Amino acid sequence: MTGFPRYAIYFAAGHDSALTRFGAELLGYDAYTGNELAFPADALRVAPDWRDVSADPRKYGFHATLKAPMALTPGRTETELMAACAAFAGKARPLPVIRPVVDAISGFIAVIPAEPIEALQGLAADCAREFDSFRAALSAEDRARRRPEKLSERQRDYLDRWGYPYVMEEFRFHMTLTGRLDAARRGPILEMLRARFAALGMDTLKIDRIALFKQDDAKARFRIIGEWDLRR
Template sequence: MTDFPRYAIYYAPAADAPLARFGASLLGYDAWVGCGLDFPREITDAVPDWSELTADARKYGFHATLKAPFALADARTEAELCEACADFAATPRTIPLIRPVVEAISGFIAVIPGEASPALQEFAAACVLAFEPFRAPMTPNDRARRKPELMTPRQREHLDRWGYQYVMEDFRFHMTLTCRLSDERRRPILAMLQRRFAALEIATLAIERIALFRQLGASSRFSIIGSWPITGK
């Protein structure tokens, strides 16, 4: 059985940023304040089952995974994890810049980089390494739920080493907006979301902060309990 609370290190735009409002409104949940939001009327008029299509993403809040959810290792505390987040953010490092686009990724619709970013890959890997000492080992049930039989050999190695398969070479930055959709359903929804995103006129996005999310129980949504701006170099 998974232990709670669980924590995750995510990228989340600042609470008042247009991208944060875009994502929160589409998911119907604001992780900054931990409360539900009404969906845009245009969305629910066009897609009546929008709430169902975003149910899984809503549980986690609008984010990009850097260190996937984990229970705290024995003898580690939330206060120590917060201190480690502050230390990580205070260490000068290159702040990745991406051109964000709304596209399909593995059948989902998400905000992703328009081009590959070595700096972003390096940043994500640094997060995985820095916060690994805080992660409790996976339970056998947790591992089984990840369905390792469907992974590549390298992904299984990542799962067993880091508790999550999509890290290091297999990391793909994405801020999820929907569940996995069939091609037929995805095309019109993708076009609609691309139009809404284009209206924000976000030419570049700096991945300039980390956020600590916490989930109190299996039925709870993740919420933000701390955010730290990255010190650039």
Template sequence: MTAVARYAIYYTPAADTALAEFGASLLGYDAWTGGEREFPSEIRDAVPDWTELTGDARKYGFHATLKAPFALTDARGEAELCAACASFAAAPRAVPLIRPVVDAISGFIAVIPGDASPALQELAAAAVTAFEPFRAAMSPEDRARRKPDLLTPRQRDHLDRWGYPYVMEDFRFHMTLTCRLSDVRRRPILSMLQDRFAALELSTLAIDRIALFRQPSASSRFSIIGSWPITTT
């Protein structure tokens, strides 16, 4: 069977930033280079199964989803998608500013906004809409993997309309660091990661770029093939 590449429109911090280093080192993978990274020794010592706890997040690289992974429709190609990314980023818009914090979200640990951000919601909704013409129709198997019976009616509508349930009103910005953890397991790990994040002294974060990630096959990791700064209003 021929491997089918998937693409995703994500936010990810610029490669030379402290936040990018924070995420890549914790996940053990740098999506900018496609290379492995050593976990910090203190993380390995404190959490011996850290490799397993970050396995799913490692596959995608350190990111926040704007347009969830999709295969290209037959009518569109990668070069055209890159051009659309450049065009989207060049359209002047408000660049969201958030207060980033490390906290739990649905049992996962992630970097999330400390406060609501209407501008961030608008950016994500615009990305979902703008790149929809590139998305191939979802297969019944892909739909089933989203466990639609466990979704709300609105999320099922989003799944069928946009190929992903957590968009528009259900969008929640997050840059995942771990898998879902029990409360008992999560508490000490969360405290450790919060202390590590505090050392960055990152009081505000501009969501000022989009990146195009590509996954060559289902068994591959995503890596960055293009990045575009957002033009401010």
């Protein structure tokens, strides 16, 4: 069984960002404050069951995964992990800039890059590698929950090596807004989300920070406990 607390290194756009407000309102949860928020009226018009539609991503807060949730390996501490985040952020690197769009990905809807960005793939790979010494090994139950029989051979290898199948070449940046939707429901919801996103007027998004999220126990949502600007 998964140990707790769990930690994850994510991209979050900043507490005062319009993108953060956009995501938090749609999920009904602000990972910066831990507060619940009222759902937007247009979301409820298109999907009266919006609470259920957004239930899966709400647990994690609005984010893009860079290092997937993990319990700490014995002997490592939260203080050490925060120091490692600061050290990682302090290393000079190219800062990825994406053209964000709202689209469907693997059955759910998310903010994603319009095209692949090499520097973004590199940032995610660096996170997977450099924080892995903090990760407790997957239990047999945790591995089974990933449904390895449905993964490709490479994804299974990555699951066993990195504790998460969607790393390295399998990584796809996404900031999730819904759970999985069947095709019949997806169209109207996608149209509504694209209209809301267009109102932000966000032509580019710089991936210029990392945030440390923490989940205290199995019933808790993830909350942001630290964030660091990446050094150009």
